[in-house]
Amino acid sequence: MPVLKFDEIPYEAVRKGLQRKIIHEKELMTVLLDFTDGPWEEKEPPHHHPHEQTSYIAKGEIIFYCEDEPDQHLKEGDMFVVPSGKMHTIKLLTKEARLVDSFTPLRRDFLEK
């Protein structure tokens, strides 16, 4: 799939209030995540994965939490990186937010539905 036209590809529901659209090659995956259930009182439970991750905040505001790092208030245009294996999570500060997450290698768990 060389392109993903937003208006032509349906969302995949992750859970209530979170939908995604995925594009990938063999070792690189990018996931558009649209959140609609913010703001949150609590952060999501921290998690970790062996994949490296970068994220671009395309809409909204979040707090990004990463093991051994100070909490970061991020907004549209900001980016973060997650090293392999590091515990991390976010908290939404706005009703809606869009994150564009990239991973290497592929998050195969995202393709097994």
Add this chain to the structure above:
Amino acid sequence: MPVLKFDEIPYEAVRKGLQRKIIHEKELMTVLLDFTDGPWEEKEPPHHHPHEQTSYIAKGEIIFYCEDEPDQHLKEGDMFVVPSGKMHTIKLLTKEARLVDSFTPLRRDFLEK
């Protein structure tokens, strides 16, 4: 560098009309590219690299050209992927555009300045 706050990190000039900000880990790099010299009459010369690439169109409209694929008119919210070694390029259709490009492995040529 776990985060890149847009307002705190200066652009790096790529050329007149194109500036970027880069975040990366060991095998994954994401590059925020802000174009301000569109629209273009011609596409940029096609190029290729061994790195896999994904791109998110954060602002503006482009035509995406990729070897062996039909030309694609893309706008905010759309994404494209470039397999390793494939010739590809873009043409800007709007004055301004923002692309968020991810690469694996690292584009070391982007870090050698």
